[in-house]
Amino acid sequence: MSFMKGDLLTKTRKLVNGLAKPQPVWLKAMEQAPTATFPRPDGKLKAISLPEDVYIKKFFQKYPVAKGHDAIKISAYDPPPARLFGLRVLELKEQGVTDEEAMAVADMEYRKEKKEKKKAYARLKQIARLQGKKPPPNPYPSAIKERQALERKFVRERFSSPEIWKIVEKIKEERRAERFNGTVSGGF
Structure with a gap:
């Protein structure tokens, strides 16, 4: 429905008049008491700036x-x-x-x-x-230093976490397999 202009009421009216949709129960009530429409800004938001x-x-x-x-x-x-x-x-x-x-x-x-x-x-x-x-x-x-103190826990955790050790072992195993199969280049 993005190709149609207007609000929900006009879009629904167009769909009902075009026989694309059956008339909903709320349409007559909404036509009698339409919702309030507020003016839209021109699309440009001003940046908030303070004197300092x-x-x-x-x-x-x-x-x-x-x-x-x-x-x-x-x-x-x-x-x-x-x-x-x-x-x-x-x-x-x-x-x-x-x-x-x-x-x-x-x-x-x-x-x-x-x-x-x-x-x-x-x-x-x-x-x-x-x-x-x-x-x-x-x-x-x-x-x-404050931030480093907060992050220190996570840095140390990577050395003792069993999940991370499993990932490291998996990567090492993949590298060994690549070396054994000869898929790794000489590194030149």
Whole structure:
């Protein structure tokens, strides 16, 4: 029915009038009280952009490692560093600072905060060693190391999983059979 234009009511009417389909029970009721029609968009959806997006892109150009920070943590209270950078630049621009100066100040604040977090964790580890305790986990890990920690379980699993060992043995057996039959080329 995609070749016919119109909604369900007009399509069904055409099929019934053309004797291609018997008249359904609901057709008269629908003709008396047709469904509401809503205007359709012109097919172009506008991209959602925020004022700080320009500065976030510049932040990621300067610090590509920061892309690993998960911006999709909806339940998190703290926004990602790139968003904080962009918001800080906008805040400084509202106070009358130029674009370059605002970015320089926000960049300096970001680097200072990062250094302070590293110093704080180093101090925590030092205190734990003095007390003879195990050092606490890093409260500010790098995003890459966080992801690697999540994936580590799956990487280790591939060495101990019996299903994977069966697949490996099957591949080895196929290679042995190919070598024995002489189907493998010399590798040149």
